Amino acid sequence: MNLLDIRNLSVTYGTDTAAVRGVDLTVEAGRKLGIAGESGCGKSTLALALLRLLPASARLSGQILLDGEDVLTMKWGRLRAVRWAGASIVFQGAMHSLNAVHRIGDQIAEPLLVHRQATPPAARRRVGELLEHVGLPTARADAYPHELSGGQRQRVMIAMALACDPRLIVADEPTTALDVMIQAQILRLIEQLVSEQNIALVMISHDLAVLADTCDRLAVMYAGRIVEEGPARAVYDAAQHPYGRALSAAFPRIGDPASRRAPRGLPGDPPDPAALPSGCTFHPRCPVALEVCASEDPPLAEAAPGHRSACVLTTGSRP
Amino acid sequence: MTTASASAGAVVERSGTATAYPRYLAGKLGGAAVSLFAVLVTSFFLFRIIPGDPVKAMTQGVPTSAEQLATLRRQFGLDLPLWQQFTDYCAKALTGDLGMSYQFRAPVGELVAQKLPATLLLTGVAVVIYSALGLWLGTRSAWRHGGLGDRLNTGIALTLWSVPSFWLGLLLIIVFSVGIGPVPGMFPTGGMESGDETGLAYVIDVAHHMVLPVLTLVAVGYAQTLLVMRASLLDEMGGDYLTTARAKGLRDDLVRRRHAVPNALLPTITMIFINLGHVAAGSILVETVFSWPGLGGLFYQALSVPDLPLVQGLFVVFAGAMILMNLLADLLYPLLDPRVGR
Numbered sequence: 003m004n005l006l007d008i009r010n011l012s013v014t015y016g017t018d019t020a021a022v023r024g025v026d027l028t029v030e031a032g033r034k035l036g037i038a039g040e041s042g043c044g045k046s047t048l049a050l051a052l053l054r055l056l057p058a059s060a061r062l063s064g065q066i067l068l069d070g071e072d073v074l075t076m077k078w079g080r081l082r083a084v085r086w087a088g089a090s091i092v093f094q095g096a097m098h099s100l101n102a103v104h105r106i107g108d109q110i111a112e113p114l115l116v117h118r119q120a121t122p123p124a125a126r127r128r129v130g131e132l133l134e135h136v137g138l139p140t141a142r143a144d145a146y147p148h149e150l151s152g153g154q155r156q157r158v159m160i161a162m163a164l165a166c167d168p169r170l171i172v173a174d175e176p177t178t179a180l181d182v183m184i185q186a187q188i189l190r191l192i193e194q195l196v197s198e199q200n201i202a203l204v205m206i207s208h209d210l211a212v213l214a215d216t217c218d219r220l221a222v223m224y225a226g227r228i229v230e231e232g233p234a235r236a237v238y239d240a241a242q243h244p245y246g247r248a249l250s251a252a253f254p255r256i257g258d259p260a261s262r263r264a265p266r267g268l269p270g271d272p273p274d275p276a277a278l279p280s281g282c283t284f285h286p287r288c289p290v291a292l293e294v295c296a297s298e299d300p301p302l303a304e305a306a307p308g309h310r311s312a313c314v315l316t317t318g319s320r321p
Numbered sequence: 322m323t324t325a326s327a328s329a330g331a332v333v334e335r336s337g338t339a340t341a342y343p344r345y346l347a348g349k350l351g352g353a354a355v356s357l358f359a360v361l362v363t364s365f366f367l368f369r370i371i372p373g374d375p376v377k378a379m380t381q382g383v384p385t386s387a388e389q390l391a392t393l394r395r396q397f398g399l400d401l402p403l404w405q406q407f408t409d410y411c412a413k414a415l416t417g418d419l420g421m422s423y424q425f426r427a428p429v430g431e432l433v434a435q436k437l438p439a440t441l442l443l444t445g446v447a448v449v450i451y452s453a454l455g456l457w458l459g460t461r462s463a464w465r466h467g468g469l470g471d472r473l474n475t476g477i478a479l480t481l482w483s484v485p486s487f488w489l490g491l492l493l494i495i496v497f498s499v500g501i502g503p504v505p506g507m508f509p510t511g512g513m514e515s516g517d518e519t520g521l522a523y524v525i526d527v528a529h530h531m532v533l534p535v536l537t538l539v540a541v542g543y544a545q546t547l548l549v550m551r552a553s554l555l556d557e558m559g560g561d562y563l564t565t566a567r568a569k570g571l572r573d574d575l576v577r578r579r580h581a582v583p584n585a586l587l588p589t590i591t592m593i594f595i596n597l598g599h600v601a602a603g604s605i606l607v608e609t610v611f612s613w614p615g616l617g618g619l620f621y622q623a624l625s626v627p628d629l630p631l632v633q634g635l636f637v638v639f640a641g642a643m644i645l646m647n648l649l650a651d652l653l654y655p656l657l658d659p660r661v662g663r
Contacts, residue, residue, distance in 0.1 A: 053568055085570035093568075098561040103583045103658055146659040169472040 003070060005031040005202045006052075006170055007088075011064035013047050013056065020275040021047040023226040024064070031169065031307060034196065034203040035212030036234060038249060039223035040189040045206045046094075048223070049174045052204075053085050068170070086113045089305070090163040092192070094157075094175035107133075107143025110162045112192060117166055132161040136191060151320075153184035164199070171196060173205045177212065189216055204321045211253045214238035222246045225273050225283040228302060232309030242311035244288050282313070290315060342655065349651045353644050356546035357417035360640040361414055364633045365407055379626070395422065410633075417636065420630030424622070429634035432619065437601070439640075440608070441445030444600040445530060447538035452593045454539065456547020459589070462547065463554035464577055466534055475551070482544035482619055490537045497533060510531050538604060540562050542596070549592050554585040562574040594650035598643035 006029040011284040013022040022044045026125035029035045030079045033130055039045045050056050051067060054073055066073040068088055068171040076084065090113075093099035101109060110132060111125040120128055130140040148157055156176060163171050172221050173192060177185040193216055213220055213234065220237040222230040222245060230243040241247040270287040279286050285295035294314055339593035353613070374392045394400045398409060413420065419429035458478070462471040481489075500506035509515070509530050519524045558581065566580045601616065608617035616635065654661040 050564070055564055057566055082570040082572065084570055089564075089569065091568050093561060093565060099565045101562040101566070101584070101661060102578050104580075112566075112571075116570055116575075149661050 003192070004028040004067075005069060006204070007065070007067040009065040009067070011048070011051065011062070011066060013044070014063075015059055015060045016276075020226055020278070021060075021072060021275055022051065023222075025226075025228055027221060027228065027231070029202050029203055029204060032197075032200040034193075034205065035206065035217070036217035036220045037206045037223055038208065038210045038220060038251075039209060041121040042272050042275070043223045044275070045223050046174055049091065049172050049204070051205050052172055053089060053091065055082060055091075083117070086168065087117045087119070087166040088168055088170060089170040090166065090168045092159050092163045092171060092173040094177045094178050094231075097147070097152065097155060097179070099159060102147055105144055105146060108152070108159045110143070110158065110165055110277050113162070113165050113309055116267045119166055132164055133158075135195065150181050153188065154215065156180060156184075156188050157191070160188070164195060164201075167199070168201065170202045170204065173203065175207055176205070178207070185212075190193075192216070197256075200306065209253065210238055210250050214250075222249060223277060227283070227312070228311075229284065229312045230310065231302065232311075236306065236309050237269070242309060243284075243313045244286050244290050244306040244315070245314040246311070248289075252253065293295045322596040332431055339388070345655065346652070349648060353648045355398070355643060356644050360644070361411060364636040365410055367628050368627065368632050368636070369403070370492075383402075389410055397421070414637065419634035422623075422631040422633070423628045424626050425628075429631050432631065433616065433634060434617045434636055436614060436619050439613060440617065441600060441614060441620075443525075443608070443613055444535055444538065444604060445597075446531065447542065448596045448600055449536045450535065451543035452546050452596065455543040456550050458543070458590060459547040459550025460554060460577070460582060463558065466558075466580075468554060476547070478544035478547045481540045482542075483622045484541060485606075486537055486541045486604065486605040487610050489540060490534065490607055493533045493537060494610070511610075534607050534613060535542040537607055545596075546589060546592060549586065550589045552579060557581050557585045560584070571649075581655070585659075587654065590653065590657065591650055594646045594653075595643070600644035601642035602639040 006027075008025055008027045011022055011025045014020050022064075026033060027035065027037075037045050037048065047056065047060075051060075051062055052068075052073065054062070056062070058206070062074055066072070068084065071084075073081065073084065099107065107126070107129045110118075110120075110129045114120040114125040114128060117124065126143075128292060129143050133140050133142060138157050139282065142154070143148070147158070149164060150158065159176075176192065177188050181186060189212060190191070192203070193207075195201070203217070205213060205217055210220070210222075214237070217234045220232065220234045220242065221228050222237065222241075224245050230237060230241060230246040232242075237246060238250050241250050252268065268287060273283055273286075279296075281294075281296045282291075282299050285291040287297065292314065300312050300317050301315050302310045302312045303317040305311040312318070330436075376390050376399065379393065380390070384510070398406060401409070407646040410420065417430065421427070422429055422432055425432060452529075458474050461481070462474045465471055494510050495501060496504055497508045498506050513527060513530050515522065517527050560581070563576060563580055566576045572577070602620075605617035605621055608622070610617045616638075620632070620635050622628070623635060
């Protein structure tokens with residue numbers, strides 16, 4: 003059975019602002035899935051929806067099966083028990099995701115105490131272990147967030163996410179605000195910890211190269227939908243969907259001077275979720291759009307073995 | 322490698338905090354001393370701009386010869402040049418001597434000491450009650466903002482805030498002291514004590530006298546704390562750290578109490594201390610309506626003469642209380658928010 007099974011998930015704000023539209027994704031225990039896309043494509047909404055952390059104004063439909071149990075229909079008490087103990091989140095920009103007025107040791111220990119997984123002295127010992135795991139000295143437990151660097155704060159977030167031994171960790175842009183050297187350290191750390199402890203990982207980023215490097219499978223999101231999904235290297239090196247190709251071309255490739263000198267951007271802005279284009283939502287920006295694209299929105303279909311894409315050009319209906 | 326550099330950083334930062342707090346403390350104490358001196362200077366010159374000859378005012382209605390006036394001037398040091406009066410005044414103020422009241426012929430310090438307890442009791446109790454009430458209601462309002470409770474809460478608070486305190490006081494006296502219709506007069510109309518009680522009975526008697534003036538001050542005052550707390554908590558409510566707290570599986574009330582409120586407290590605490598600074602000055606209007614024997618009434622009497630040493634002395638006491646409370650607030654901040662004073 004899949005550890006995480008998202009079925010036809012939609013998130014709507016207000017009357018017709020669809021942030022996520024019919025997403026199907028699965029993650030097996032211990033595997034790593036990357037979700038890529040531009041700002042505003044709905045990937046962070048998706049991450050927050052996994053633990054029902056969206057504001058009350060968001061309406062959710064579909065199913066999110068975590069270990070076979072639907073998060074969307076859980077009672078509050080059960081949901082609180084699943085939060086952090088079943089699945090935890092490494093938020094982006096750890097500056098604001100940590101509480102400025104509490105010591106980091108107390109913040110890491112908090113979920114252990116809330117979920118009654120440890121007594122206060124045991125929690126303190128566990129905090130020391132967790133800090134060492136993420137490469138911080140145990141004494142830093144007494145520090146406040148503002149006394150740490152950005153990279154150290156992100157390490158604290160990771161230690162906190164590991165506290166209750168969850169089976170799934172969602173990392174939402176975990177390295178976005180960090181410089182390149184620290185970014186690489188944090189990525190290695192996440193990779194090492196999840197594989198050591200056999201934790202499943204859903205990593206969300208705008209950086210396809212980072213995801214391809216870390217994850218087993220990759221999903222590309224555009225305007226609230228998955229437009230491409232497949233093995234990480236295949237999606238990165240041989241994207242099927244025109245948007246997937248544009249996204250992977252936007253990042254210079256190591257060892258390929260040509261792409262570094264001329265990274266290709268994508269003209270135009272992502273569409274407003276309140277007023278989506280007709281047909282395939284990507285067609286106004288698509289360099290290879292056909293006439294049918296303005297009226298037809300193809301479903302996600304197999305374009306290569308284990309590699310799905312939602313484009314008329316890849317699903318065999320090529321004219 | 323990472324571990325080594327991180328622990329080195331820890332050592333540096335720890336020694337940094339060890340020296341930072343005394344420096345912060347010294348800065349705040351120095352600032353308070355400068356403010357106090359500025360108050361001394363201002364109070365001396367400000368009240369000499371008020372028109373009226375104090376000696377003539379003292380002898381109003383009594384036929385006085387020019388020699389007698391000159392004697393009085395000499396007696397109070399008013400014949401000396403202004404700068405000499407000022408240096409004398411400062412030198413005495415530093416030893417705690419605030420001069421001699423013209424109209425009461427008694428040391429200013431003694432007069433203030435007589436009236437201060439009554440004022441501190443009345444306004445102190447009122448400020449503590451309305452701060453607590455404002456904090457509690459403001460937190461509730463913000464957490465369920467936009468709801469019926471929030472709209473009722475802020476609506477009632479704003480209405481009471483716009484009510485003049487003397488008018489509300491008079492209304493309360495008419496209804497609850499004099500009695501209206503079926504409502505019997507159950508509270509005294511004014512004063513602080515009936516005069517013949519001792520021991521526990523005296524305490525109850527004073528509390529009985531305090532009910533209406535405290536109620537007036539609380540009703541008119543709590544809106545300010547409520548609105549500041551509500552606004553600063555609303556600012557915090559979009560905070561990412563609250564999403565983290567919810568994701569950890571905390572109950573809603575724990576997210577509020579443990580995470581949101583401590584971050585929203587700073588602006589409200591500042592305002593509570595400013596209100597505590599006002600405690601010494603009391604409320605002239607409410608003290609007058611309820612004939613409360615406090616400093617507010619004394620200040621009014623001193624101004625009408627003008628009794629320069631008394632006015633000056635009271636001004637210094639009021640401002641000093643404000644400076645002291647601000648200093649206390651400054652000293653408290655680092656305990657509430659680790660980012661302050663480091």
